[in-house]
Amino acid sequence: MQLGFLVDLHLCMGCKGCEIACKVENEVPLSTWRLRVKYVDVGTFPETKRTFTPLRCNHCENAPCERICPVSALHYLDNGIVNIDKERCIGCAGCVMACPYGAIYIDPQTQTADKCTYCAHRIASSMMPSCVVACPVQANIFGDLDDPTSSISKYIQSNQGNVQVRKPEKGTNPHHYYVGGGNVTLNPLASFRPEGYDLFGKMTSKMPVGGH
C-alpha cells in the first residue's frame, strides 16, 4: 500500500475548510499549520485572477526529513506515510531545514517538530483524513497509489499530462500530486512576496522559532 494525495486546483475555491478541519482534528496550535492554502494573485488589474494552492507534507518516498532526523522521530509507516513521533523528537529542527516544501514546523507548545501525517490516526481506523472530509468540492483526492482501482489512481490516469508534483528536481519523489497546477502555484520563486502585504504579514517575522 502506498497512500497518496491529489489536489485538483481547478476545483479548489480557497474556502480554507481543509485548514480549519486539520487544525481542529489535530489540535494544531495558533500560528502553526499542518495544512494551509496559499493565495497567489496573477495578472494586472482588471485582467486578474486568484489561484488557491493547498500545501501540506508531501510524504516523499525519499524524504529528506526522515534522512536527517537523528533519532528516527520521523519515520515511514508501512502505508507510505511519513509519520512523526513527538515523544522522541529532540527539536533539532534539522527536518524543518531539510524539507524542500516548508511543510514542517516547531510546535510552540510541545517544542517538537510537527507536520501533516495524512491523519494517520484516522486512517488506522479506516477513516479519511479530516481535510478530505471537509472539502465541499472534493478537490482533495486521497487513496492507495498502488491500487489501480482507487479513486486517486483513476484520477491520475484520467488527467495524464496534467498531474504535477512540487519541485520534482529535488529527487524526493513526493506522494502528493496536483492537477491544474502551474509554475505560479507550485514554484515559490515564481511569485512576489511583498513584506507586510499578506493577511498574516506581522506573523512572518524573522524571529527564531520556539524557545530561543
Added chain:
Amino acid sequence: MAAHEILAATNAVVTLDVGIPGIVWPWLVTVNMWAKSIGTGVIFMLFLLLRQYPEKAGSLRFPVTVVSIIFIHIFLLFTLADLHQPFRMWHIFFHPHWSSAITVGAWMATLFVGLLFLLAFLSFIKKDNAAFDKTLPWVVALAIPVTLYTAALMSQCTARELWQMPTESAQMVLAALLSGSAFMILVFGGKLGWEANRTLSTVLALSAFMSFVLYMAEYVFGPMKAEEVAAILEYVKGDGPFTVQFWLGQWMAYILPMLLIAFSRVSKSESILKLAAILALVGLYIVKNVWLMIPQLLPMS
C-alpha cells in the same frame, strides 16, 4: 521558463500565506560552527608545530589540549542550547539514526572529547610526551570528520542549494585551519618565536585566500547553476539585508588578514600578526553567520 520570466509575465503576488518559519537555526548554530573550528583547528596546528618546531611547541601540549577541550565544550553547549528539547539529547545515543549527519557528528564529537581528555591526562597527569605524540595523530584524524560533519548536515538540507558538498566541506576545513592558526598566533605566538609564527601566518594566509576564492566563486558562478542559489545570493547583493555583513566578513576574515600578514613579513611585526589573527577570528564568525542565515530567508512553499 525561468522563475523570473514567469514573474515578469504574470506579475504573480502571494496575497495570503501563513508565517514562514523564518530563521530556524539562529546565531547559536553560528557559535557552534565557530567554536568547533577553533577546537579542531588548534589540534591541527599543535600537530604541525610539534613536527616542525618540537622544542618551541613542546610546552604547548597541555595548554592547547585545554583550549581545544574548552572550545569543543562551547560547541557542544551551544548545540544543546539550540535544541528545543535539550533534555532529550540522550535519544541520539539510544535511538541513533545513522543516515543523519547529526547522529554521526554527535558520536564522533563524543569520541573526540574522550580522546582530548586522554591527551590532557597524558600531558598533565602522566607527563608522558611520547604517549601524547603517539595518540595525537589519531586525534587529528578524528578532528577532520568532526569539523566536516556540519557540512554534511547542511548538504542534507534539500533545497537550501547554497549549502553543497564538497564546497562546504572545503570551507569547514579551511575555517578550522584559519581559526586554529589565528588562535595560536594570538594566544601562544609570544612563546613560539618568529619562525613558528611565520609558519602559522602562512597557514592563516593560505586558508584565508582559499576560502575567499571559494566564496567569490559561489558569489559569481552560483547563480548560474540553480535559481534557488541566485535568489539566495540576492540577499548579499545590492541593497540585500546581508550585503554589509557579507562584505564586512569577507574583509575582516580574509582580505585584511592576507594584507596584514604580507605587511608583517616585511616589518617582522608580531603585533601586526596578532591584529590579523583577531580580524580573522571575528570575521570568520560574521562570514559563517551570513552563510547560515541567507538560505533560511528563502520561501520554500
